[in-house]
Amino acid sequence: MSADMSLTSHPAGYDEDLRRALEDILIGRWLSTKALLANTRTWALRTSRSQVLAADAAKSDAIAAWCSEEPEDANALMMRARDMTHRVLAAHRSAADRHTLLPRVEAARTACQDAARRWPADPVPWVCMLALAQLDIDHRHWHAVEHWANPPEAMLPHGPWPLLWQIDRRDSPNREAYHRMLQCLQARGHGAVDFTRWVASQAKPGSVLLTLPLYAYVEDYRIRTAGGQVASTVGYWTNEQVRYYVELARDGWFAHITDWSTCSLVDLNYLAYTLTACGLPGAAEVFEAIGSFATPAPWQHVGESRWWQDEFTQARNYALKWRSGR
Numbered sequence: 201m202s203a204d205m206s207l208t209s210h211p212a213g214y215d216e217d218l219r220r221a222l223e224d225i226l227i228g229r230w231l232s233t234k235a236l237l238a239n240t241r242t243w244a245l246r247t248s249r250s251q252v253l254a255a256d257a258a259k260s261d262a263i264a265a266w267c268s269e270e271p272e273d274a275n276a277l278m279m280r281a282r283d284m285t286h287r288v289l290a291a292h293r294s295a296a297d298r299h300t301l302l303p304r305v306e307a308a309r310t311a312c313q314d315a316a317r318r319w320p321a322d323p324v325p326w327v328c329m330l331a332l333a334q335l336d337i338d339h340r341h342w343h344a345v346e347h348w349a350n351p352p353e354a355m356l357p358h359g360p361w362p363l364l365w366q367i368d369r370r371d372s373p374n375r376e377a378y379h380r381m382l383q384c385l386q387a388r389g390h391g392a393v394d395f396t397r398w399v400a401s402q403a404k405p406g407s408v409l410l411t412l413p414l415y416a417y418v419e420d421y422r423i424r425t426a427g428g429q430v431a432s433t434v435g436y437w438t439n440e441q442v443r444y445y446v447e448l449a450r451d452g453w454f455a456h457i458t459d460w461s462t463c464s465l466v467d468l469n470y471l472a473y474t475l476t477a478c479g480l481p482g483a484a485e486v487f488e489a490i491g492s493f494a495t496p497a498p499w500q501h502v503g504e505s506r507w508w509q510d511e512f513t514q515a516r517n518y519a520l521k522w523r524s525g526r
Contacts (some may be wrong), residue, residue: 202326207308207492207494208492208494209494209495209496211255211256213310213461213493214461214465214493215249215463216240218236218249219235220232221236221249221253222235222253222256223319225253225260225262226254226260227260228236228260228262229262230263230265232273233262233279235415236253237250237275237279238275239311243323243324243370243371244374244375246322247323247327247374248276248513250279250282250324251282253279254279255286257279257286259280260373263276263279263282263283264283266279272318273443274319276295277314278318278319278322278324279317280315281308281311281312281324281325282328284307284308285311285312285331285332287308288301288305288308288332288343289334299499301335302343304453305332305335308332309344311328312329312332313325316329321370322370323366323367323370323371323374323377324383326366326377327367327376327377327380330364330380330381330384331380331383332466333347333380334384334386335387336348336384337387337388337389338359339358346362347359347360347363347384347493348360349361353443354399355387355394355398356391356395357385357395359384359385359391359395362382364377364378373403374410374411374470375408375464378399378409378412379415381395381410382395382396382415382416386421392419393417395416396412396413396415396445397413399412400412400413400445403452405456406452406456407453407465408464408467409451410448410452411449411467411471413445413449414445414446414449414467415470416472417442417445417446417453417474417503418470418473419501420473420504421437422424422501437478437519438478438479441515442477442478443480444478446471446480446495448472450471450473450475450482454468454482456487461488464496465490466494468490469490469494469495469497469499470498471486472486472487472490473498473502473515475519483519484517484519484522485522486519487516487520492507496514499512
């Protein structure tokens with residue numbers, strides 16, 4: 201990391217209330233998480249906060265203790281679904297044995313169903329069920345029939361569309377839901393880019409879903425590069441179709457933002473990376489919105505440097521220099 205650059209990589213970002221709850225949940229305290237969720241007034245913020253909380257909750261027994269104390273609390277049941285889902289996905293990433301993992305998947309799905317019954321309007325339990333669908337990648341040995349449903353259009357792949365529609369009915373558009381759908385298709389190895397293009401074609405101006413193709417292209421680039429299929433980095437990112445969707449995210453989403461602190465920092469970092477990689481104007485403004493809140497993704501996934509912070513700093517310096525010299 202460059203000596204003249206101080207970066208803050210913290211999952212709470214600008215959210216100070218979430219930061220305090222994370223500090224408590226790491227040491228097994230859940231009361232601040234209960235208060236935070238009780239005072240979270242939008243489904244979008246509930247979804248994003250609970251996702252971040254689950255990652256740290258998995259490092260303690262705070263949620264189990266909360267559920268033991270208040271077994272009928274809707275927020276406690278939702279966080280139990282979050283916690284169990286996060287642990288299962290983490291176990292999958294660590295290559296846990298499939299036969300030992302399946303009972304944990306079913307237990308997590310049951311926790312999601314319990315939370316959904318307790319508060320039917322809440323989209324988060326359904327988001328968790330959609331997240332679990334990415335573990336169901338072999339249609340010959342499927343976990344649930346709804347994971348392999350027919351798509352809304354012929355060009356799209358089969359997938360857990362019924363779960364996505366359940367979330368859409370409760371909170372549309374739910375950012376995490378569409379990312380979970382993307383992750384499911386990426387795990388199956390086909391249809392991911394087509395899905396994100398279709399989503400972008402349906403999204404309204406100002407919609408965060410206009411950033412979804414950026415994630416698909418970064419992952420596609422990473423896989424192709426690792427497989428020796430990318431002859432030129434410049435050639436990939438100067439492709440007209442790729443540039444079109446990066447410009448769409450810049451002009452259709454970022455240009456509409458009035459309060460950067462409400463944005464996903466990961467979305468901002470993906471936009472900054474892709475604008476820089478494509479050589480398109482506007483990256484400097486995105487880096488200003490990010491401030492010191494750099495996120496490891498996408499920099500650590502596609503960079504050549506050992507330290508992702510250096511990748512971020514170099515891209516930012518380039519963008520600011522390019523703007524000042526044009």
